[in-house]
Amino acid sequence: MSNQAAWIPSKGARLEVKESPLTKPAPGEVLIKNHVIALNPIDNKIQDLGIVVQTYPFVLGFEVAGEVVEVGEGVTRFKKGDRVVGLAVALRNQNVAHAAYQLFTICIERATAHIPDGIPYANAAVLPIGLATAAAGIYEPNYLAQPAPGQSVGDASSAKKSILIWGGSSVVGISAIQLAAASGWTIVSTASPKNHELVRSLGATHVFDYSDPDVVAKILKAVEGTTLIGVYDAISDPTTSVKSAEVVHASGGGKLIATTSGGYERSGAVLLGDVARTEPPVWIGVWREFLEERLKDGKFKAKPEPIIVEGGLEKIQEALDLLKKGVSAAKVVVKL
Template structure:
């Protein structure tokens, strides 16, 4: 292999199996940075891209949304970075030295999804180039906790978060804590209860022993205070219906999949709202909130206010990713983020 080529995990065509192949190493253009990837994290979106071609414009395609590494080369006009800097996709967010590349790779997409669901504006409409219902995506429009108006603003107000051991759930719990919510109630298996509590949850309801149909009663035993915010990371029809039943009048339910309750962009009779989160900040409509999020992430990591996910490193570099993507797609990953080391590919 020439020095201008690199190994890459490819999707040859829509729905085809992954293949390890080669791609040329790109040269950064004006305003661009070339990053040498040390760790790549897997997401549910990787499985959807491979099976259905979502967001893929041409083949063969290189999937992947999360990674961390070192700056290798700077394009013309790039300032604030230098070769060797440790960064994570986000866009490029500096990694505090106390975190490994593996840990840093777990952060970008999950953290963006959590933050946008909480702090993005409500009910955005009229977007183009977004699939299906995501054209109306938005968030709960809470003031950000890194602003004077938002830090600890919601003391005494409970929040419910489903899927507290998931990557997104972990970051939602941490941000809800920064926003002052309490109690913070989440669902997780009993084996992941301490993981959810370490992120900031005050109460963990075991979804193996409490069905979503029984979730409203379980929450009512914890708090009688109206719940103004629910972030339904699981977003199954059952979890959404339970969340909608728990939600207080004038409250906001954030869901990660197509809503089956309420109506996007409209308030219900009791002024409850449902918002569908869009986890990317690359679209122009999200640049303002995205830039604000990434500008504060390094500081949140440095203080420990935001912590990475637990990591499970996959074997065999790029060749180990397909089996990992399959596990993620089958819902067989819990309490960890799967990470691969491309440099370990045989």
Template sequence: MSTHLAAFLDAVAQPLRIGPVPTPSPAAGEILIQNRALAINPIDWKQQSHGVYIASYPTILGTDSAGIIAAVGSEVTRFKVGQRVIGHGITLATKNIANGAFQEYTICPEAAVAAIPDSMSFEDAVVLPLAISTAAAGLFEKKHLGLEYPDTPGDRSKKTILVWGGSSSVGSLAIQMARAAGYRVLATASERNLEFVEGLGAMGFDYQAEGVLGRILGEVGRGEFWGAYDVFAPTVFLAEPEVGKAIWQEFLPKALADGRIKPTPKADVFGTGLEAIQGAMEKHKAGVSASKIVVSL
């Protein structure tokens, strides 16, 4: 059996260890991605520090990967070997180390994979997967906001969405997808990031400014307010797979190609190789603003 290298977490609060792991073959409906870039999310260092969402050790963390398709399982019809893609590794839901992104090869379900344009670097594209899934779950799942999908006919310009923390990874994608679906978007950010969220199509508010809540409520009152959310990203593939299909399969590839969805926030490449992941997580834990920590492979 062939092997590849992975970054293992052997116990809670321990540093990552680099070592070999068997390279799996994709099952029906699965895709094996040779990773070229990985991204860091808050859940990664929280899992390392506190052991949340971990069933057993050793484990392989990580949800965001971008790379080249190395193999496809039976029943995969939309992809072929050699394509450039992003993938959402759903290890948080499956507890299967093969679905972790912090390794040279990751298994993703076909539903959690999307092609990226040749003009988009792996480092830029890898900021997207978990944020896309999380924003999509909150915006479009019926048990959450239940918004209409992008490209669905209808005038929704007077229906207002408030994104608190619009310069974050999930926030910036929520702005873009809600705008693509035709909704009016208000978003908070620090003063230095207002231009960023406004460039994505939102009306920006400095959350630290005096009287900001009153101004936001005034804008909310001009339209029909749809609410707020807090979600678990893999539900778009498990609990409500129709949302994952609508966004990952039908909308995202077209939107990346025509520029309606941009890889945001900007990639901050920390280093190269699996050995850089530990330092990248520590940098993220120290705090980031309008950027996402990325490791090249």
């Protein structure tokens, strides 16, 4: 076996495919032969702005789906040949062996999950970052609410609680909606009209067009009679932050707005930064106790749909360029 990666050679440079070391998994890790790699808006930001990476050349990428080829000491949940999806943490440990944009990636066992039969690699690969980001922003202590799904089921009063998830058709928003649905809350969300049906099908109770000038009033009407626990702003650009704040203000204030834009290291609290708020972080519990089972019984859907770019590592740069143009209820993935 030999490895190759799509390297970012220097700050701001375009990716180049070259050999890469093939590393053995350490205790608690698995080595995955990647079949599909998923791309994230942050990958473009890192490349364009030259942020986060400490030394070049480096390998980017957070999400892989493939088969286990080797497990490290102490790993009992996985064995050679298992079909898995994993969150790659190279930007946390600055270790390219843990990056996604290559043929083989090391993932930590607790950030790896089995893919049920019937779910293709390309569909599973859309999940890791969206799920981890949504779980951290909603359920970490001192964020919006607890407990996370998998830790406990919602109680009888859950339906009286509501959450606004701004950007329900985004990758992160889709996971946030499905987690909030598992918590049993009333979910109000925003998306373009063409995506309303999808967002409802995943568990949203009310969906509004975010470009509607009356969107805030409509959201406030929808949460009447419930206790708004807060806002999960999956988009977190200046306009969505203002609208989220308007909702919180008009509903009496004193609610938190969780964002996805709070500086890479902070958001990385998910896993990637130093501000891990619980140990293990909440999303790990969601990953282990909730995701595998709910994917299997169909209650958690591997959404959004992937836009599949064929052609292997050589196509990752092209696929990043495609993602930069913007997607709607979709995730760009590259098939190896």
